[in-house]
Amino acid sequence: MYCHIRKAMTNTKSIETSSALSVDCAVFGFDGKRLKVLLIKRKYQYDDLLADDPKLPGAMILENETLPEAANRVLEEFTGLGNIYLKQTKIFSNPHRVSEKEMEWICRFHGINTRRVVTVGYYALVKLNQGIINYTTRKGARWVDVDSVRNLIMDHMEILADALAALQAEITHTPVAFELLPKKFTIHQLQSLFEAVVGISIDNRNFRKKILSSGIISPTGEFEKNVSHKPAQFYIFNKTVFHKAMNDKFKLNFINNWTY
Amino acid sequence: MYCHIRKAMTNTKSIETSSALSVDCAVFGFDGKRLKVLLIKRKYQYDDLLADDPKLPGAMILENETLPEAANRVLEEFTGLGNIYLKQTKIFSNPHRVSEKEMEWICRFHGINTRRVVTVGYYALVKLNQGIINYTTRKGARWVDVDSVRNLIMDHMEILADALAALQAEITHTPVAFELLPKKFTIHQLQSLFEAVVGISIDNRNFRKKILSSGIISPTGEFEKNVSHKPAQFYIFNKTVFHKAMNDKFKLNFINNWTY
DNA sequence: ACAAAAGTGTTCCTCTTACACCCATGA
DNA sequence: TCATGGGTGTAAGAGGAACACTTTTGT
Numbered sequence: 228m229y230c231h232i233r234k235a236m237t238n239t240k241s242i243e244t245s246s247a248l249s250v251d252c253a254v255f256g257f258d259g260k261r262l263k264v265l266l267i268k269r270k271y272q273y274d275d276l277l278a279d280d281p282k283l284p285g286a287m288i289l290e291n292e293t294l295p296e297a298a299n300r301v302l303e304e305f306t307g308l309g310n311i312y313l314k315q316t317k318i319f320s321n322p323h324r325v326s327e328k329e330m331e332w333i334c335r336f337h338g339i340n341t342r343r344v345v346t347v348g349y350y351a352l353v354k355l356n357q358g359i360i361n362y363t364t365r366k367g368a369r370w371v372d373v374d375s376v377r378n379l380i381m382d383h384m385e386i387l388a389d390a391l392a393a394l395q396a397e398i399t400h401t402p403v404a405f406e407l408l409p410k411k412f413t414i415h416q417l418q419s420l421f422e423a424v425v426g427i428s429i430d431n432r433n434f435r436k437k438i439l440s441s442g443i444i445s446p447t448g449e450f451e452k453n454v455s456h457k458p459a460q461f462y463i464f465n466k467t468v469f470h471k472a473m474n475d476k477f478k479l480n481f482i483n484n485w486t487y
Numbered sequence: 488m489y490c491h492i493r494k495a496m497t498n499t500k501s502i503e504t505s506s507a508l509s510v511d512c513a514v515f516g517f518d519g520k521r522l523k524v525l526l527i528k529r530k531y532q533y534d535d536l537l538a539d540d541p542k543l544p545g546a547m548i549l550e551n552e553t554l555p556e557a558a559n560r561v562l563e564e565f566t567g568l569g570n571i572y573l574k575q576t577k578i579f580s581n582p583h584r585v586s587e588k589e590m591e592w593i594c595r596f597h598g599i600n601t602r603r604v605v606t607v608g609y610y611a612l613v614k615l616n617q618g619i620i621n622y623t624t625r626k627g628a629r630w631v632d633v634d635s636v637r638n639l640i641m642d643h644m645e646i647l648a649d650a651l652a653a654l655q656a657e658i659t660h661t662p663v664a665f666e667l668l669p670k671k672f673t674i675h676q677l678q679s680l681f682e683a684v685v686g687i688s689i690d691n692r693n694f695r696k697k698i699l700s701s702g703i704i705s706p707t708g709e710f711e712k713n714v715s716h717k718p719a720q721f722y723i724f725n726k727t728v729f730h731k732a733m734n735d736k737f738k739l740n741f742i743n744n745w746t747y
Numbered sequence: 748a749c750a751a752a753a754g755t756g757t758t759c760c761t762c763t764t765a766c767a768c769c770c771a772t773g774a
Numbered sequence: 775t776c777a778t779g780g781g782t783g784t785a786a787g788a789g790g791a792a793c794a795c796t797t798t799t800g801t
Contacts, residue, residue, distance in 0.1 A: 246548070248506050248580075248605060288506070294580040294605070315578060318607060320508075320554040343550070345508060347578060415752075432755070433791070440789095456752040457798035675779075692782070693764070700762095716778040717771035 247333075247341040250298045251285035251348055251383065252313075253390035254306065256355035256370055257407040259416060262423045263355065263370040264387065265363060267305065269380060273332040282380045283387060284368070285346065287337050298349045306353060307362045312406040316348040316386075316393045324382050350390035352406035398424050402443065402469050411447055411461035414438065442468045507593075507601040510558045511545035511608055511643060512573075513650035514566065516615035516630055517667040519676060522683045523615065523630040524647065525623060527565065529640060533592040542640045543647060544628070545606065547597050558609045566613060567622045572666040576608040576646075576653045584642050610650035612666035658684050662703065662729050671707055671721035674698065702728045 254265035269280040284305045288297045295313060302311045325333065325344055334340055353359060360370065373391060376384070397403050404420055405412075418434050421427075438444060444462040451458035514525035529540040544565045548557045555573060562571050585593065585604055594600055613619060620630065633651060636644070657663050664680055665672075678694050681687075698704060704722040711718035 246506065246508050248508070288580070290603070291582045293582065294578055318554055318575060318578065320548070322551045322553065345554075413753090430792075431753090432793085435754080437790085451753095451799095453800080454752080455750075455800040457754075459753055673780085690765075691780090692766085695781080696783095697763090711772095711780095713773080714779080715773040717780045719780055 246343045246345045247337075247339055248288040248294070249285055249344055249346040250288065250294055250301060251283045251346050251386050252298055252301050253283055253348070253350045253387050254302065254311075254353060255350060255373070255390075255394060255407065256353050256359070257420050257423065258355055258370070259419065260423070262373045262420075264373050264376060265305065265368050266371050266376070266379070267366070267368045269332075270367075271332070271336050273335060274328065276328065276332050276380075280380045281371075281376075281378065283383045287339065287344075294347050295349075298347075298351070302351055302353075305363060305366050305368050306359055308353060308359070312352040312403065314350055314393065314397070314403075316350060316389050318345060318347050319382055319386060320345045321382075326381075329381055346386070348386045348389055350394055352394075352403060354407065354409055356409070395425055402464065402466075405464040408464075411449065411463055413451065413459035413461060414444075415459055417444070417462075506603045506605045507597075507599060508548040508554070509545055509604055509606040510548065510554055510561060511543045511606050511646050512558055512561055512611050513543055513609070513647050514562065514571075514611045514613060515633070515650075515654060515667065516613050516619070517680050517683065518615055518630070519679065520683070522633045524633050524636060525565065525628050526631050526636070526639070527626070527628045529592075530627075531592070531596050533595060534588060536588065536592050536640075540640045541636075541638065543643045547599065547604075554607050555609075558607075558611070562611055562613075565623060565626050565628050566619055568613060568619070572612040572663060574610055574653065574657070574663075576610060576649050578605060578607050579642055579646060580605045581642075586641075589641055606646070608646045608649055610654055612654075612663060614667065614669055616669070655685055662724065662726075665724040671709065671723055673711065673719035673721060674704075675719055677704070677722075 256263045256265070265284060266281045267284050269276060269278055269282055272278040284301050286297055286301045286304075288294060289300075292300070294315070298313055298315075299309065299311070302313070303309055322343055324346075330342070330344070333344060355370070363370065373387075376387060378384075379387065394403070398421065404417060404424075407420055408416055414435055417438065418429055418431065421434075422429060443465050445465050447461045447463055449461045451461070516523045516525070525544060526541045527544050529536060529538055529542055532538040544561050546557055546561045546564075548554060549560075552560070554575070558573055558575075559569065559571070562573070563569055582603055584606075590602070590604070593604060615630070623630065633647075636647060638644075639647065654663070658681065664677060664684075667680055668676055674695055677698065678689055678691065681694075682689060703725050705725050707721045707723055709721045711721070
């Protein structure tokens with residue numbers, strides 16, 4: 228039913244070929260102070276590749292799933308959550324991105340037989356809470372400060388760096404920040420998140436003015452409890468206002484949204 | 488040297504599998520008035536799939552090249568140009584994105600044998616001129632108004648729409664506009680390009696003010712000749728100023744570059 | 748009382764907007 | 775002389791930047 232014809236191929240150095248396709252996910256979370264990323268372990272030792280070597284969660288793509296489905300499968304496995312914000316970043320297709328030894332490890336671990344693995348980078352955003360942390364801990368995963376990540380296996384450092392850059396770019400133009408916060412959050416939390424992700428500090432009064440006048444968050448009337456300072460009000464994200472604002476502003480007033 | 492171990496796999500419905508990987512490129516050009524995209528023909532008839540069916544240029548990835556290399560190979564084949572601006576957009580990995588008949592066509596045409604083709608979308612930007620147009624015409628390709636493209640094969644309409652959306656988003660934040668213009672261009676050309684790509688109209692005086700005060704273009708002192716109106720000055724893009732401006736502005740003054 | 752974070756206003760200034768006419772050239 | 779696009783200035787308003795103190799709560 229599919230293909231039955233195979234052209235006789237000369238033994239050139241470059242031929243059309245099949246690749247194993249995988250996804251690797253940089254899963255970000257925010258603990259109120261710092262941006263965290265979820266790391267797992269290699270799990271299976273192979274020669275001098277240690278079982279403890281840290282890596283990003285990932286998986287091979289299955290026969291009848293799309294790449295985002297594969298990424299969601301990985302996220303569900305390690306966090307227990309469905310419906311996570313997920314965004315594809317780059318594709319890592321260098322034929323030599325994986326060393327021969329790593330290639331052997333992959334084939335052994337995944338029970339496949341291939342000469343090349345092309346991987347697709349994703350970043351995912353989760354609302355961190357104690358439940359998730361307990362879950363990921365049981366799975367042998369840990370949440371690490373993004374700034375302090377070192378020595379991931381293969382090209383996972385590069386995949387992570389790319390994911391972080393994509394998140395930084397996106398958080399200033401789309402409301403992904405709210406994917407990292409609880410449904411109800413304080414303005415202080417929101418500001419800290421921006422500061423942590425973009426790596427800057429923002430004047431509190433100006434921040435409040437801008438975020439409140441934009442209308443994309445609404446006060447709930449609820450306040451923090453049992454905090455040793457003046458309790459902050461909780462706000463919620465206002466999706467409809469955001470989309471309206473984008474459509475009104477972005478197209479009609481191009482020159483205003485134009486940042487050279 | 489690579490893998491020699493293959494785990495016995497149970498015959499589940501979803502198994503890890505290999506895919507053929509392809510690239511498809513939306514190649515954009517600007518003729519001074521409208522945004523154009525390069526279309527080619529299917530070329531080989533197969534049953535009711537006609538040789539004239541329009542499609543985006545694309546190719547299977549070869550064994551020892553990366554995806555951007557494959558995309559560049561396609562561009563060189565159809566335009567004769569190297570060093571074209573190239574940007575990856577999305578991956579199209581739906582297992583059913585290609586019908587069975589198209590799948591047969593692919594296998595036949597490419598002389599491969601696979602059950603699945605995952606394709607990676609790219610958009611490319613070229614400086615249109617008569618030389619290029621002659622070249623692409625000899626290759627059987629044509630430059631079509633983006634707005635009037637209809638009925639591309641497989642999911643190429645979707646790939647094109649995605650590429651266009653990516654270009655629209657990018658042109659307002661990075662200087663890709665200059666990839667679509669000759670080295671020396673008039674301010675009018677630049678403005679028309681923005682208008683064509685984003686689909687808006689811009690006040691000429693305000694546009695000049697903003698673009699000139701940004702410093703990212705510099706006058707050459709040369710003027711149009713043989714035009715039946717006041718000759719316009721030619722300008723060139725000023726790369727260094729652009730990068731300096733981005734670094735100064737974007738990080739330090741986040742709140743200003745923030746568009747909710 | 749004190750520590751810790753919440754919350755609030757104003758001034759200055761830059762940038763955006765809206766808008767209309769004369770200029771240089773080729774036909 | 776006419777048609778075509780090139781090129782210019784200003785005033786009003788909006789929004790960003792910089793800046794410090796009072797409030798509320800738990801300990």
